[in-house]
Amino acid sequence: MDRYGPDVLARARAERAARRAPRRVAAERGLVIEHIASGYCGAVTHAGAGVVELEDRHGAVRGFPLGTGFLLEGEPVELVPPSAPARAGRARSASGSFAVDGLRARVARASRILVEGRHDAELVERVWGHDLRVEGVVVEPLEGVDRLADVLASVGPEPGRRIGVLVDHLVPGSKESRIAAEVERGPFGAHVRVVGHPYVDVWEAVRPQRLGLDAWPVVPRGVEWKEGVCAALGWPHADRADLAAAWRRILGSVRSWTDLEPAFLGRVEELIDFVTTAP
Numbered sequence: 001m002d003r004y005g006p007d008v009l010a011r012a013r014a015e016r017a018a019r020r021a022p023r024r025v026a027a028e029r030g031l032v033i034e035h036i037a038s039g040y041c042g043a044v045t046h047a048g049a050g051v052v053e054l055e056d057r058h059g060a061v062r063g064f065p066l067g068t069g070f071l072l073e074g075e076p077v078e079l080v081p082p083s084a085p086a087r088a089g090r091a092r093s094a095s096g097s098f099a100v101d102g103l104r105a106r107v108a109r110a111s112r113i114l115v116e117g118r119h120d121a122e123l124v125e126r127v128w129g130h131d132l133r134v135e136g137v138v139v140e141p142l143e144g145v146d147r148l149a150d151v152l153a154s155v156g157p158e159p160g161r162r163i164g165v166l167v168d169h170l171v172p173g174s175k176e177s178r179i180a181a182e183v184e185r186g187p188f189g190a191h192v193r194v195v196g197h198p199y200v201d202v203w204e205a206v207r208p209q210r211l212g213l214d215a216w217p218v219v220p221r222g223v224e225w226k227e228g229v230c231a232a233l234g235w236p237h238a239d240r241a242d243l244a245a246a247w248r249r250i251l252g253s254v255r256s257w258t259d260l261e262p263a264f265l266g267r268v269e270e271l272i273d274f275v276t277t278a279p
Helices: 010-020 117-133 146-154 175-185 227-231 240-252 261-277
Strands: 025-027 032-035 042-048 053-056 061-065 067-072 075-082 112-115 138-141 163-167 191-195
Touching: 042 061, 061 067, 112 117, 112 261, 117 138, 117 240, 117 261, 146 163, 146 175, 163 175, 163 261, 175 191, 191 261, 227 240
Parallel strands: 025 075, 112 138, 112 163, 163 191
Antiparallel strands: 032 042, 032 067, 042 053, 053 061, 067 075
16 A cells, blocks of 8 residues: 555656657658758658658758657657558559559550660669550660761651650750750751750769769769769779679669659650650
8 A cells, every 4th residue: 555645746747758759650752841950851752771861842862860850740750661552552663653563565666765875774774664665665775875867867767766865964065965956957857856964974863862972973074984983982993894883883772763863854754755655
């Protein structure tokens, strides 16, 4: 028998503790939250392995540890990993489109997409492979934009045989921009669309945050870009095998369209629309 009776403050302490414990919220993609300590606000793009990634309105992405320390509409919450997606409902592909169950690849169209090199083709396949098989679109590497005019002459673009071309470093005054202008003025211009992204190499189209970087290294003029990047990051870069290993590391970090820069995403989507739409 307790001669002093029950602790009259126990309930009050328990109620205060309950009020202090933040509500647990699943870090589902698209949820807009604020990190209290930094003031960083953004939408969830990925959550897993103890980390949540937030994308702000400018497209910048930062990672934070899952747990407490977040605000949801002004309320302190504890972020927890999202539950596994239910089997019911339509799954989405890596590009964000609805996946087609039991897909059998469509017979390839005469229209196709050309990209500068093998790495470009592999990145497009990584994210849009499902969509391309649904549409019957083949992606082929040019192995250099300098070959574009010769390739177009051999293909002979025409109605029903459209060619979309994705070019690296398509910026005003560049060699690539001059080649694109010549194609537009040429005999196949009506059936060819040349678009490009501003990056020196397609590696830059992968968001650096996927590799734990704030930004891609700045490579001095006169230094081969891939080698300069590897050197700055402390990665081996003595030969082609080293550069191939670096690319596998970069490509392996890409899971979906959210891991790519918008300037690259938009151009690929534009070309897919161009080659799959009747003129």
